[in-house]
Amino acid sequence: MNYRHAFHAGNFADVAKHLALVAILLHLLKKQAPFAVVDTHAGRGAYDLGGKEAQRTGEAERGIGRLADLRSELTTLSSYLDLVHECGVGTYPGSPLLAAKLLRPQDRLVAIEKHPDDAAALAVLLKPFPKARAETADGYARLAALLPPPERRGVILIDPSYEAEDEFQTAARAFAAAYRRFATGIYAIWFPVKSRAEADGFCGEVLAAGTAKVLRLDVALVAPAEDRLSAAGLLVVNPPYRFEDEMGRAFAEVLPLLEATARFDWLAGG
Numbered sequence: 355m356n357y358r359h360a361f362h363a364g365n366f367a368d369v370a371k372h373l374a375l376v377a378i379l380l381h382l383l384k385k386q387a388p389f390a391v392v393d394t395h396a397g398r399g400a401y402d403l404g405g406k407e408a409q410r411t412g413e414a415e416r417g418i419g420r421l422a423d424l425r426s427e428l429t430t431l432s433s434y435l436d437l438v439h440e441c442g443v444g445t446y447p448g449s450p451l452l453a454a455k456l457l458r459p460q461d462r463l464v465a466i467e468k469h470p471d472d473a474a475a476l477a478v479l480l481k482p483f484p485k486a487r488a489e490t491a492d493g494y495a496r497l498a499a500l501l502p503p504p505e506r507r508g509v510i511l512i513d514p515s516y517e518a519e520d521e522f523q524t525a526a527r528a529f530a531a532a533y534r535r536f537a538t539g540i541y542a543i544w545f546p547v548k549s550r551a552e553a554d555g556f557c558g559e560v561l562a563a564g565t566a567k568v569l570r571l572d573v574a575l576v577a578p579a580e581d582r583l584s585a586a587g588l589l590v591v592n593p594p595y596r597f598e599d600e601m602g603r604a605f606a607e608v609l610p611l612l613e614a615t616a617r618f619d620w621l622a623g624g
């Protein structure tokens with residue numbers, strides 16, 4: 355396991371993914387009924403933007419760094435910015451911390467991370483959140499066992515590092531098995547777009563699970579760079595009502611600052 359998210363935390367793709375996650379969580383929070391969050395590839399949960407990894411790539415500086423002065427009237431965007439600001443200058447929250455901060459007493463987070471160092475840091479970070487649990491494990495292997503959640507409502511974030519050659523297939527298979535157990539859940543599946551054909555093939559595999567409602571969201575840097583990821587996507591299965599609108603409006607404020615563009619495609623339903 356060579357991938358370390360600290361090099362990429364807070365980049366344009368992280369911002370887009372985390373905005374989507376916050377939009378989904380805010381939707382789940384609209385009802386009193388409890389919900390579960392399962393984060394299969396959770397990372398360490400918080401990232402030092404002044405650290406050597408972030409400084410080496412400069413990705414966060416061109417990502418969340420460009421939103422430092424942004425204020426918004428939009429619920430999703432302002433909530434996301436508030437959550438980031440709450441972490442303090444120089445720290446960027448990962449997906450499990452964003453989720454943990456939004457949980458109510460009736461909700462629950464299971465955050466799984468395989469890398470022992472990151473998993474240990476995550477466990478410490480989540481300690482103050484009584485409804486959040488960190489697990490050191492393989493997120494793919496744990497996913498099916500955690501579904502369906504007793505709450506019968508929730509979001510599953512599948513955000514692998516795609517290090518292994520066959521990881522697109524592994525992720526699609528893990529999703530299909532999860533979907534069979536919990537077809538009404540909201541799923542957000544992140545993927546890098548290094549080649550259009552590979553990304554389209556992956557989306558096709560996810561669709562083949564029989565998903566009725568899938569929105570694909572792509573973000574890309576206007577000026578692609580040779581040495582870093584310049585495009586990424588998120589498949590949102592069973593997206594919340596008006597999710598596309600909400601994201602479109604947030605992106606209209608954020609993406610010009612990130613020098614990025616977005617595209618939405620309904621692959622099923624919509």
Ligand SMILES: C[S@@+](CC[C@H](N)C(=O)[O-])C[C@H]1O[C@@H](n2cnc3c(N)ncnc32)[C@H](O)[C@@H]1O
Pocket residue numbers: 355357358359371393394395396397398399447448449450466467468469472491492493494513514515
């Ligand atoms: C893209 S990062 C996650 C970022 C995080 N979801 C966020 O948004 O803040 C992917 C993480 O998955 C971890 N990882 C890789 N393979 C894994 C596996 N099979 N199970 C769980 N975690 C894994 C990596 O160590 C890395 O921390």
